[in-house]
Amino acid sequence: MLRSVTSRLVLSYCVLLVLLGSAFLAFTVLSFRHYTRETLTNTLATRAREIWNISEGSLRQPERLSEIMGRRFSPESQDRFIRIRDGDTIIYRSGTPIGGDFSPLTVPVEEAGSGEAAPGARLLGNLLLYSHKFRDQSGRVITVDTGQSYAIARAVQARLATSLFVGLPILLLLAALAGYVLMRRALVPVEVMINAAEAYTFNDPHKRLPMIGTEPRIEALGLALNRMLDRLDGAYSHVSRFSADAAHELRTPLTIIRGELELVASGEQLPSDVDQAISNALEEMTRLSGIVDSLITLSRMESLWGKQVHAQVDLMALAVETIDQMGLLAEEKSIKLSRPSGAPVVVAGDRERLKQVLVNLIDNAIKYTPPDGKVIVDVGASGEMGFVSVQDTGIGIDPDHHNKVFERFYRVTPDRGEQGAGLGLAIVKSICHAHGGSVILNSVPEIGSCFRMEIPLSTGEK
């Protein structure tokens, strides 16, 4: 999951977003707190000076002072705190505010700094307290304490922090989701190319990757891959043509060698060692001719890939006929070769070639099944495909070899000494492909193998 570019990209920008978001959150909360406190402090300082100006003349008349304060500042209804004192002696003190955020009686009398320089505000519970000292005409030092409830500011700060703490992850999630979706959409052409590349086979060698012109680099990649396919296609057909040409060219010299050997063999009595040598040479000649024929068959099948074949072939009848013709081979090894039965399964194809597939598969099954084993041939249709499966109770094929057995000249064990050159299954595969079908192998070593040929059902006839 984390390996894909999409996930890594989304993940890394999410990490970046988290870092930036946290920094932004911390900065916002802290600066907001700082700002509210400073603003309030300034207000309090201004108010202290105002209070001093108003109250200076009335310090000795407490009732008048109380009335002036109440009228001018109405501290109780505004959650304000006002206290005028001479050292510890309180001259005036406002009452309990309506909000009840603090109690004026318990506000401690502390000497806040010295001189006239504003010492800044102190936070005492919910009360932001600011003290300022003034000197009256008689030289008495009067301290004006002024305060303001800090509860609202606190609530606002908490609200801000909460909304940021909740909002940011949601934002992050949305960003990640959007990023993922965008990345996926950007990679759609790549997906299309992957599917096309996966589907590419030499069955249809002229097919190329589709070009979806969204992203120049992706399009360039597609074009580059297509040019690569052109070269591969060229190389493949070159190799294919080469093996056909080579096989072709071998036919005449083979005829000559064979003819010479036959003439010698059919002549007068030969010493037995010469006779033996000629017989061996002739047997190998036959094998060589077989290989040449197989190679030419293979290249012919490949040249037919992707072309339509029109004849109607009943796989059921074909399988029964083939089994009848090969019955004795199985009998020789006491192998039970079962005949399928059922309704006709009609496919479009070349009868002789399809029969060649069955012959090859059944022959292999008999060859690799020990005596007293079973070979079960089944014919049927599933979906749009007709199939013939050949199941044996033979030695099986190791999974490592499953794909390779269809390659030319491939043998599971090179020293098995069987005849042929490892071209049988390659021919099977190319015939199946030439018919727009496939051959599927299921095999478990020591239990048996099942080869299944699938050919599209004929659409011309029900």
Add this chain to the structure above:
Amino acid sequence: MRILIVEDEKKLIDILQRSLKSEGYTVDGVNTAADGLDYIKTYHYDLVILDIQLPDGTGTGLLKRMREMGHTMPALILTARSDLDSKVENFQAGADDYVIKPVAMAELSIRVQALLRRGPALQENVLKAGTLEINRLTRQVKRDGKRIELSPKEYSLLEYLFLHSGRVLSRSMIVEKIWDQSFEGLTNIVDVYIGHLRRKVDEGFEPKLIRTVRGLGYTLDTEQVK
């Protein structure tokens, strides 16, 4: 009987000449289509064997020309080209047989024989080899006068051997004749059927009639019973 071979490979002409001469034919060989046409115009041939690829043209072209000129003798195409298109084209041009290289000399001579209609009288219904006889009408087989039951395949095989008795039949000839093209390369099936056939017609009888010729194939040995 006079045969003309038109083939660009001199060594192959040599082999064919030696092989066919040993069968009693008179054989001429030329390398080019032009020479081939000259020989056909000049001499009378009972059969021509043509290669398709020639230095100055094709055997197919030569075949068309000679048919246009009214030469009706059988023509056998001997070629490395095994595709169906080529076969069809040559039969349309007037070929009587189409043989793909490499071919066993025995097979070629059987085909030549068939084209010249000089083989054993096919009309004969009862064929004999020593004490073995087959009736081609009733498909009955007898050895020493006793009935032998054969499966249809075994009978076809024995009949094929009878029709070419004394000649060596290669496994691929037998496969092609008794089975079909699909079995090409699967020559061990012939050995199995020959084995069965021997058990029925040769086991317990003397002399043994079905003989294996190593490297070449099988023959119904008529030499020893004549």
